[in-house]
Amino acid sequence: MNSASWLSVHNSEAAPLDALPVLSQVEFRQEVLSEIDAGARLAAFFGVPQPDETCRLILVLADDRSGSLALTSIEAHESYPALTPDCPQAHWFEREIAEQWNIRPEGHPWLKPIRFQAASRPGQTIWPETNTADILPSVTTFFQVRGAEVHEVAVGPVHAGVIEPGHFRFQCHGEHVFHLEIALGYQHRGIENALVGGPHKRTIHYMETLAGDTSVGHATAYCQAIEALADSQVSARAQALRGIALELERLANHTGDLGALAGDVGYLPTASYCGRLRGDFLNMTALLCGSRFGRGFLRPGGVGFEVESERVAQLLTRLDSTINHVAGAVNLLWETPSIRARFDDIGALTKETCRDLGLVGPAARACGLARDVRHSLPSGIFRDVQLPVSTCETGDVFARAYVRWLEIRRSAAFVSKQLKELPAGPSRSDVGPLLPRHVVAALTEGWRGEICHVALTDEQGRFFAYKVVDPSFHNWMGLAMALRNQQISDFPLCNKSFNLSYCGHDL
Amino acid sequence: MFKILKTRLQQGYRTSAYPAQAPVLPDRFRGRPVLDASKCVEECRACVEACPTDAIARTATGPRLDLGRCLFCTDCTQACPEEAIRFTQDHRLAVRARQDLVMDGDTLRLARALDDSARRLFGRSLNLRQVSAGGCNACEADVNVLNTVVFDLGRFGVQFVASPRHADGLLITGPVTRNMQFALRKTYDAVPAPKIVLAVGACAISGGPFIDHPEVHNGADSVVPVDLYIPGCPPHPFTILDGLLRLLGRIHDQQSSSS
Numbered sequence: 001m002n003s004a005s006w007l008s009v010h011n012s013e014a015a016p017l018d019a020l021p022v023l024s025q026v027e028f029r030q031e032v033l034s035e036i037d038a039g040a041r042l043a044a045f046f047g048v049p050q051p052d053e054t055c056r057l058i059l060v061l062a063d064d065r066s067g068s069l070a071l072t073s074i075e076a077h078e079s080y081p082a083l084t085p086d087c088p089q090a091h092w093f094e095r096e097i098a099e100q101w102n103i104r105p106e107g108h109p110w111l112k113p114i115r116f117q118a119a120s121r122p123g124q125t126i127w128p129e130t131n132t133a134d135i136l137p138s139v140t141t142f143f144q145v146r147g148a149e150v151h152e153v154a155v156g157p158v159h160a161g162v163i164e165p166g167h168f169r170f171q172c173h174g175e176h177v178f179h180l181e182i183a184l185g186y187q188h189r190g191i192e193n194a195l196v197g198g199p200h201k202r203t204i205h206y207m208e209t210l211a212g213d214t215s216v217g218h219a220t221a222y223c224q225a226i227e228a229l230a231d232s233q234v235s236a237r238a239q240a241l242r243g244i245a246l247e248l249e250r251l252a253n254h255t256g257d258l259g260a261l262a263g264d265v266g267y268l269p270t271a272s273y274c275g276r277l278r279g280d281f282l283n284m285t286a287l288l289c290g291s292r293f294g295r296g297f298l299r300p301g302g303v304g305f306e307v308e309s310e311r312v313a314q315l316l317t318r319l320d321s322t323i324n325h326v327a328g329a330v331n332l333l334w335e336t337p338s339i340r341a342r343f344d345d346i347g348a349l350t351k352e353t354c355r356d357l358g359l360v361g362p363a364a365r366a367c368g369l370a371r372d373v374r375h376s377l378p379s380g381i382f383r384d385v386q387l388p389v390s391t392c393e394t395g396d397v398f399a400r401a402y403v404r405w406l407e408i409r410r411s412a413a414f415v416s417k418q419l420k421e422l423p424a425g426p427s428r429s430d431v432g433p434l435l436p437r438h439v440v441a442a443l444t445e446g447w448r449g450e451i452c453h454v455a456l457t458d459e460q461g462r463f464f465a466y467k468v469v470d471p472s473f474h475n476w477m478g479l480a481m482a483l484r485n486q487q488i489s490d491f492p493l494c495n496k497s498f499n500l501s502y503c504g505h506d507l
Numbered sequence: 508m509f510k511i512l513k514t515r516l517q518q519g520y521r522t523s524a525y526p527a528q529a530p531v532l533p534d535r536f537r538g539r540p541v542l543d544a545s546k547c548v549e550e551c552r553a554c555v556e557a558c559p560t561d562a563i564a565r566t567a568t569g570p571r572l573d574l575g576r577c578l579f580c581t582d583c584t585q586a587c588p589e590e591a592i593r594f595t596q597d598h599r600l601a602v603r604a605r606q607d608l609v610m611d612g613d614t615l616r617l618a619r620a621l622d623d624s625a626r627r628l629f630g631r632s633l634n635l636r637q638v639s640a641g642g643c644n645a646c647e648a649d650v651n652v653l654n655t656v657v658f659d660l661g662r663f664g665v666q667f668v669a670s671p672r673h674a675d676g677l678l679i680t681g682p683v684t685r686n687m688q689f690a691l692r693k694t695y696d697a698v699p700a701p702k703i704v705l706a707v708g709a710c711a712i713s714g715g716p717f718i719d720h721p722e723v724h725n726g727a728d729s730v731v732p733v734d735l736y737i738p739g740c741p742p743h744p745f746t747i748l749d750g751l752l753r754l755l756g757r758i759h760d761q762q763s764s765s766s
Contacts, residue, residue, distance in 0.1 A: 116686055117722070137686040157690045160669035162637040162651045164644055165687060186686045187641050190722035202559040205578055205716045212645025212741065269511050273518050275655040283533065290535030293645045295740065296580055304581075305535065328514045335510065503643050 005031045006061075006070040007439075011377040012224040014231070014440040017456060020058070021072050028059075028074045029081055035061055035070070036087050041358050041371075043069065043443065043452045045083075045093035047076070047101040048465040049121060055101045058467075060441045060454060064376035069441050076101075082108040089358025092473060102126055112140045115185035115506055120193065138167045138183045145171040145178050153488060157186045164502035170488055180483040180491070182476055187506035195466040199226065199300075199434075208295050211470055211504030216242075216249040216285075217446030218468070218504075219298035221453040224379055224442035226300040229434040229457060234380070236423040238302035243381035244418050245285060245294050245303075247411040250447035252281035254362075254404040254411075257499050258330055261401055264492045265342040273329035280322045284315055302428030312419050319419070323412040330405055343398035347482035347494035350395060359478045361449020361471045362407065363498055365391045366399035373445035382445075387414055400497040434461035446471060448501065470504030521656045523745075526758050530598065530745045537579040537594035538746075541613040544569025546591035557586035560709070560718055568611065574600065575608040575712035575726075578740040601737045601750025605728065608712070608736060618735055620756030625701065629675050630755050632664045635705070636674035636698065640691050641723060642681030646708035646741040650678060658744055665751060671695075676703035676734075682710040682723040683730050695731045703734045705750070708741050715740060 001008070005027065007020050023031060036042070043062040047055045054077045061070045074080060082105030083090035092114060094105040099113045102123040113127060116137040127135060137157070145152075150173050157165035165186040171178045191206050207222040208215040220242055227234055259274025282292035289297035289305045296304045333339050349359075354367035364371045372389045374382040390406035392399035436459050444451045449471030458464040479498045483491060523530060532538070547569050554563045554570055562576035563583055570592065583592050601618045602608055608615075620626060639647050650667075653660040660666065668674050671694045683691055695704070706727040709715035714725035727733050737750040752758045 137689075157687065158636075158638055158671075158694050162639075162647055162667055164639045164642065164647060165690065186684060186690070187639075187681070188684055188686055188722055189641050189682065189717045190720040191717075194717075194720060201557065201582065202716055205559045205580060209643040209645070209716050209740075212643030213648055215645070269514065272656055273514070275652070276518075276521050276657055279652055279655060279657060286533045286536065288535075290533060290537050291579075292649065292743070293741070295578075325518060328517055332511060332514060501644065503641070 001035060001070065002031065006072050008068055008070050009441065010068055011373070011379045012228045012440065012442040014228040014435060014438045017437040017439050020439060022056070023072055023074055025074055025080050028072065029083065031072065032059060032061070032083060033086050036089075039063070039065055040070070042087075042089050042093065043441065043450065044454050044467055044469045045090060045097070046454070046467045047097050047103065048456060049101070053121065055103055055121065057097060057103075058454070060452065062377060062443065062450070064371060067377055069377070069443070071439065071441065076103050079104040079106050081106050084108050088356045089474070092477060098126055113185070115188045117185065117188050117190075137185050140183070142169055142183075143171065143179055143181045149173055166502050170483070170491070172488060175487040175489065177483050177486050177488055180480045182480050184476065184502060184505055187503040189503075189507065191507045192466060192468060195463055198463045198466070204299065208293075210468055210507065211501040212293055213253055214249065214446045214448065214451070214470070214501065214504060216245045216294040216298060217444055217451050218453075219294070220246055220380070221442045221444040221451045223298050223300050224444065225440050225453050225455045226431060226434070228440045228442065229438055229455060230300070230431045231435065232301060232429065232431045234302055235425045235427065235429065237425045238427045239381040240418045240422055241303045241307060241427060242298060243385070244415050245288060245297050246444070247415045248281055248285045249294060250411050251408055251415070252278050252285070253447045253499075254408050255281060255326055257404055257496060258333065258401060260496045260499070261343075261397070261493065262333060262339070264496055265339055267333070267336065267339055270329050270332050273325065277322055277326050277329060280318065284318055284322075287311060287315060287318075299428065301431040302426070304428070306427055307422070312422060316416065316419050319412060319416055326408060330408070333401070340398065342493065343401060344396060346397040346490050347486060347497060348394060348396035349478060349482050353481055354395065354478065357477050357481065358474050360474045361446075362400055362403045363475050363478050364449065365389065366403045367395035368393045371450070373443045373450050377443055379442070379444065381418070385414065385418070397493050397497045436461045448472060448499070449475065468507060470501055472500040472505040475500055476505060522659045523657055525658075525745060525748060526752055532596055532598060532743070532745070536596055536598070536743065537581065539597040539600055539615055540572060540574075540577070540592055540594050542570050542572055542611060543591045544611070546589040548589060551588070553586040553588060554583040554592055557582045560713070560716060566611065571609060571611040573609050573713070574615070574738045575605060575736060576709060576715070576718065577738060578709055578716065580740070598743050598746045599749050600739065600742065600746050601735055601753055603735060605712070605733070605736060608738060617760070618750060618753040621703070621754055625703070626756050628701065629703065633676070633755065634666055634668045634674050635676055635678045636671045636694065637667055637678045637680070638691055638694050640679055640681040640687040640711070640727070641684035641717070642708065642710055646680035646710070649741045649744045650680065650707060650747060652744050653748060658748055660748070663752065663755070663757065671697035672699070674698050674702075676705065677731070678705045678707055679711045679727040680707050682714040682717045682725065683727055684723050688724055688730055691730055703754070704731055705735045705737065706733045707737045707747060708739055712736050712738060
């Protein structure tokens, strides 16, 4: 790595904004592509407005080998040469930059909106479909397949279940799916724009509702960003409690997902038990803070609630009983041949596809990639406690389910150990004002995968830009690719095995 | 087969006895708030300034709280030097009219049942289509759990269906984003009349944390008429269940207060 071209930092380490290099467009492209070739991956790539109405594009690389992050940037006015043709994982980011800032990534092979939001920067819209800034959801060109007996199945935005909205189009020949195209943006609530000028009294509540089932994950990344920018320390006790809440969130969601997968193949015992057991984990989180989703538990400087020894004892008892029940319910899945027949070889992704698309979380680990922020770029309690990375090799529905089961056992063991060894001391400390003109990238391993928050402060120490990358942002394309050459009837199974967030993507 | 039966026995019986028995909720659960104006110090606006969604206003008689905007976050209780606001364990929060959510003491006019003709139609069998219109997935998740064995919504004749054409009404979550407004309207139009609409969660009632964002409409009733409001961020599943059962005339007490 050419150190003049990159600002190298650790996870959740603030650096002066002036230390962030600004490269020429040619140099930028060469540098990024060579680092990606060497094994780094895109954690974030986004636009930041400048006072002269140009835009600065900031790119954050995560390097799992060295355990560090590297940031760099370019100035862009109207356009820049797209990374996507040589680096497919930039595909979604570059569409977002085009949409938000009216900047054209020249040579992008599939340029179209992703959230159907109006650009935040004046100028001629770059979408051929519309001449106004007021673009309508899913009004765009869709991938098309033509030929005898080829047909298209369109679903959504309102889906059949109790689930968030998105629009899916399957290009099929009978039951055989050639391609699935996914159009999102229905949940776009304008959160990133609302964060500018903060932190203010709504900020933490935005963080807890970026993706409601990941309230703890996103709040953790936010708190880490704030604490780095305020140069403040968090007590060992608070770090342990945050880790416990994060792993409880993972336990609840992974258990729910295994139940949902069982339900989708019509195996009702596990579906029924896991649906209830997921609630038991949520109720453990509610024991900590009153909210089943962990609302109010994480606050900059520590945690919002003290956890007394009786509460710890009760949590331990409940955890012990619940994890035994989960083991009973989930092991039925692996021992039932008809389940294995439906999970094996369905929606398989190769390791290469996974690497090219930059997938994260259980979806990546199921393809044999050991990507886990808790392991390679640890922060908080995970700097002291190493969790083994749970991987599988086959990249199919079975692998994505089995990785979850491995993680359930490891998370439960972690929570149990941390509760038993909870350090004494204060659980919250004051956080001072934020450093002016600084930048920080904070990564957390949420239950869906890597959560990345990047905050930039102005001269007054207020956010002038705040970028959120939910793991779903990396992974939606993975679901589309997993459906290729599958049957339409495999879609629910593939979808549940990824279980991606719509609101976390749409923001 | 033997293992399935053995696991079934180990899992036990899990369905709650609600509404015959009150639910057991965690001690830190935040239900209906109580405002004690007598404790308020003149000119103090600490709670008003702390509230992230402007749910609290200061009137001549004391604080007034709009439960439809409230995130139940405790920012107000932490800010109040006099402990004039506190949250109780009472999970019952659903009301029929939007203005009933504006409280200035400790009472809340809980939802009354549908009228007789509507109850004859929906009281024994109610099919709902759920529409998430910008919800963060917490409300959706806690609506979904009503189908688990713990709450077992089916025993009350209520179920969620896949098509608005099969539905008697809509259960809406989320603030109604600009990008969902058209889809919500079309889904509503596709439900045969007579139909009912439930707004679940602070977002669906007022916009919640996203209130007044240019990207959202402030809640479901800015697009369709609403028959039942269930506050919370997200509401506890028992709060949602309680609201549904009140609407269907299965629970009758209509005032919730600590006095």
